[in-house]
Amino acid sequence: MPKLIQYRDKCIGCGICHQLQPAWWRMSKRDGKATLVKGEKKNQTYVREIPLIEEELIRRVVRDCPVHIIKWV
Amino acid sequence: MTKSKTKVKLLAPAGSMDCVTAAINAGADAIYFGVEQLNMRTRSSGGFSIGDIKEVVRICHASGVKAYLTLNTIMYDHDLRLLQLILKEAREQGIDAVIAADVSVFQQCMALGIPVHVSTQANISNLAAVEFYARFSDLVVLARELTFQQIAHITSEIKRKDIRGVSGEPMQVEIFVHGALCMAVSGKCYLSLHSQWASANRGACVQNCRRPYKVADAETGEELLIDNEYIMSPKDLCTIGILDQVIETGVDVLKIEGRSKGADYVFETTSCYKEAIASIEAGTYTPDKKTVWLNRLNAVYNRGFWEGYYAGHSTGEWTSTPGSSATEKKIYVAKGVKYYGKIGVGEFDIETGSLEQGDIVMLIGNAHGMVKMKLEPLMVNGQPSEKAKKGDKITIPVATKVAPGDKLYKITEANA
Numbered sequence: 254m255p256k257l258i259q260y261r262d263k264c265i266g267c268g269i270c271h272q273l274q275p276a277w278w279r280m281s282k283r284d285g286k287a288t289l290v291k292g293e294k295k296n297q298t299y300v301r302e303i304p305l306i307e308e309e310l311i312r313r314v315v316r317d318c319p320v321h322i323i324k325w326v
Numbered sequence: 327m328t329k330s331k332t333k334v335k336l337l338a339p340a341g342s343m344d345c346v347t348a349a350i351n352a353g354a355d356a357i358y359f360g361v362e363q364l365n366m367r368t369r370s371s372g373g374f375s376i377g378d379i380k381e382v383v384r385i386c387h388a389s390g391v392k393a394y395l396t397l398n399t400i401m402y403d404h405d406l407r408l409l410q411l412i413l414k415e416a417r418e419q420g421i422d423a424v425i426a427a428d429v430s431v432f433q434q435c436m437a438l439g440i441p442v443h444v445s446t447q448a449n450i451s452n453l454a455a456v457e458f459y460a461r462f463s464d465l466v467v468l469a470r471e472l473t474f475q476q477i478a479h480i481t482s483e484i485k486r487k488d489i490r491g492v493s494g495e496p497m498q499v500e501i502f503v504h505g506a507l508c509m510a511v512s513g514k515c516y517l518s519l520h521s522q523w524a525s526a527n528r529g530a531c532v533q534n535c536r537r538p539y540k541v542a543d544a545e546t547g548e549e550l551l552i553d554n555e556y557i558m559s560p561k562d563l564c565t566i567g568i569l570d571q572v573i574e575t576g577v578d579v580l581k582i583e584g585r586s587k588g589a590d591y592v593f594e595t596t597s598c599y600k601e602a603i604a605s606i607e608a609g610t611y612t613p614d615k616k617t618v619w620l621n622r623l624n625a626v627y628n629r630g631f632w633e634g635y636y637a638g639h640s641t642g643e644w645t646s647t648p649g650s651s652a653t654e655k656k657i658y659v660a661k662g663v664k665y666y667g668k669i670g671v672g673e674f675d676i677e678t679g680s681l682e683q684g685d686i687v688m689l690i691g692n693a694h695g696m697v698k699m700k701l702e703p704l705m706v707n708g709q710p711s712e713k714a715k716k717g718d719k720i721t722i723p724v725a726t727k728v729a730p731g732d733k734l735y736k737i738t739e740a741n742a
């Protein structure tokens with residue numbers, strides 16, 4: 254299963270990822286940044302497996318994050 | 327030329343601690359900086375965090391310089407809590423004002439008793455807008471697209487109508503005197519959002535305007551490179567040659583753009599404008615001095631200069647180069663190791679490139695901002711030497727304390 258990775262400390266809180274897929278991203282009220290829902294957290298990096306069937310959406314969110322802090326492997 | 331009665335103040339940008347120090351050393355009356363993601367330079371500047379507010383304010387206040395916090399993006403609901411945290415800390419640390427464009431920020435600042443300056447992002451272009459914003463603030467930054475006549479009208483009407491800000495003091499007016507201009511009316515550009523979902527209004531501008539474009543004939547597909555090359559990339563604003571006219575408009579504060587620029591830019595721009603203001607006040611503002619200032623300003627980051635819209639020019643002053651036209655270039659060479667205070671000597675490790683005795687170098691660090699000097703004499707690995715290369719340890723006389731992590735750059739001509 255592909256993994257979605259978010260390098261969260263550089264997030265500018267624009268909310269685009271959340272708009273594209275609210276089920277994956279929550280906008281934190283605490284610091285205004287996006288948090289990868291159910292993501293496994295290592296320091297400021299969040300990782301979550303997403304089914305390959307969602308590939309199109311994954312590509313979209315990776316492409317559209319304006320500061321390029323969302324990757325997938 | 328009439329002398330302005332109240333002294334005009336100079337406001338300098340700071341995107342990092344070395345820039346704060348450079349601005350103070352160069353004579354800024356105030357600096358502005360942003361923290362976290364709620365300011366218009368979230369993409370380009372290294373960025374301060376909430377925890378840095380204390381140190382920035384402390385350094386500024388120790389030198390009698392005011393510190394303004396920029397919180398001028400558009401704000402979403404999910405930002406309001408962070409906004410509150412930032413503002414609470416800013417108030418705690420004694421911030422002098424917050425620069426804002428969104429009413430949510432005005433509201434929170436008023437509740438906390440923090441003075442508000444209305445950002446250029448609010449595009450204030452007329453007196454009625456100034457009167458409106460006077461309910462929340464004491465100072466407005468005007469849109470960059472006004473002419474001298476329009477600005478002078480606003481400042482004189484503020485006096486005539488005795489428009490006072492929320493503190494009861496007369497409303498103050500600030501304008502930009504130097505730095506990058508936007509191809510759209512400041513803060514109203516959607517190009518970056520359109521092309522890459524990167525909102526300029528959240529500080530994520532990817533600067534589509536700074537690139538060359540082709541026009542294509544939709545029928546034949548034939549393409550033309552637009553001969554003006556960078557048709558959407560305005561040259562930078564520079565008013566050093568018309569600063570007397572700027573001051574005569576009656577504005578209170580002159581602002582330099584550039585929170586994403588280096589300490590060398592901050593130091594040179596701030597010190598040139600500081601000297602120019604002093605010359606105007608002393609009646610010694612001469613063409614010769616203007617030439618010297620212009621040469622110094624040309625040496626640091628710029629896209630070529632024009633006088634902006636102030637003198638009533640039409641648009642069309644576009645840059646002809648992709649990046650900076652600075653006449654000087656700084657090349658990173660070495661990192662600071664330690665300082666021998668008694669003998670005034672700094673030690674550096676050369677990490678890349680080489681140095682020669684007689685080279686002009688620039689030292690950048692948090693404690694001293696930007697300092698330029700000539701490499702003379704040069705000691706390499708403990709021996710006097712003419713040259714030093716990667717891997718060498720050098721010691722050189724330095725007038726200010728060198729800290730680990732300070733950076734040493736070689737200065738060369740840009741097209742050398």
Ligand code: SF4
Nearest residue numbers: 264265267268270318
């Ligand atoms: S798209 Fe990127 S920058 Fe914007 S909120 Fe999501 S992770 Fe943060």
